[in-house]
Amino acid sequence: MSADARVGQSDEGDGDPIPISALQHAIYCLRQAALIHIERVWAENRFTAEGRVLHDVTHEADSRKERGVRRVTALPLACRRLNIAGVADLVEFRRGEGGETAFPVEYKRGKPKRHRADEVQLCAQALCLEEMTGRAVPEGALFYGETKRRVVVPFDAELRTLTETTALAFAVLLAEGRTPPPIWRAERCRACSLLELCRPKAMTKSALGFRNRALAAALDAGGAPG
Numbered sequence: 001m002s003a004d005a006r007v008g009q010s011d012e013g014d015g016d017p018i019p020i021s022a023l024q025h026a027i028y029c030l031r032q033a034a035l036i037h038i039e040r041v042w043a044e045n046r047f048t049a050e051g052r053v054l055h056d057v058t059h060e061a062d063s064r065k066e067r068g069v070r071r072v073t074a075l076p077l078a079c080r081r082l083n084i085a086g087v088a089d090l091v092e093f094r095r096g097e098g099g100e101t102a103f104p105v106e107y108k109r110g111k112p113k114r115h116r117a118d119e120v121q122l123c124a125q126a127l128c129l130e131e132m133t134g135r136a137v138p139e140g141a142l143f144y145g146e147t148k149r150r151v152v153v154p155f156d157a158e159l160r161t162l163t164e165t166t167a168l169a170f171a172v173l174l175a176e177g178r179t180p181p182p183i184w185r186a187e188r189c190r191a192c193s194l195l196e197l198c199r200p201k202a203m204t205k206s207a208l209g210f211r212n213r214a215l216a217a218a219l220d221a222g223g224a225p226g
């Protein structure tokens with residue numbers, strides 16, 4: 001069981017909490033999330049291996065204060081309202097008016113991507129921190145290994161809605177134990193660690209073939225119009 005899945009199992013809520021990492025997979029592809037978190041299929045490629053190494057390095061629990069900022073690594077997080085849980089790479093607690101404000105930082109291999117999976121994962125952490133601390137978490141940052149830069153992510157209404165709807169969509173799949181069929185999308189599928197297992201091109205073709213054969217059979221059975 002992953003660290004994500006272990007956190008908060010005794011929390012109230014509808015069953016085991018959804019790992020925050022599942023939301024990251026779900027925004028990328030709901031089928032990928034279902035294969036990994038429902039069917040427990042996992043395949044590692046170069047991208048996931050590099051990401052895992054970076055993740056392991058940043059997942060050593062520690063807490064220290066530097067220049068007035070409390071920095072906590074490998075911090076367990078949970079949100080009962082959304083029934084999600086996970087572990088933050090780093091949370092900076094910045095002192096301000098009325099107390100400390102949390103600022104989550106997530107480490108990623110590579111560089112900023114066109115999809116919003118990384119932002120959704122970070123926003124899910126912020127929603128957990130808001131529930132846990134009772135204070136607003138207005139922004140966080142993604143640190144990319146390739147560019148070695150932090151990208152500040154504001155948690156605006158659109159990103160919060162996307163994060164919550166993704167959590168709800170995956171919760172429905174989880175409750176039904178259902179894995180959606182594949183849909184081939186070249187850019188997304190070529191970078192997917194499950195490409196060989198999923199075989200979206202072949203499956204989409206055979207599903208289309210089945211539909212066309214069924215349609216032809218139905219037309220034949222109906223006969224030509226008189």
Ligand code: SF4
Pocket residue numbers: 028029030031032035182183184185188189192193194195198199200
């Ligand atoms: S190969 Fe494509 S359809 Fe299949 S799980 Fe990956 S992203 Fe989803």
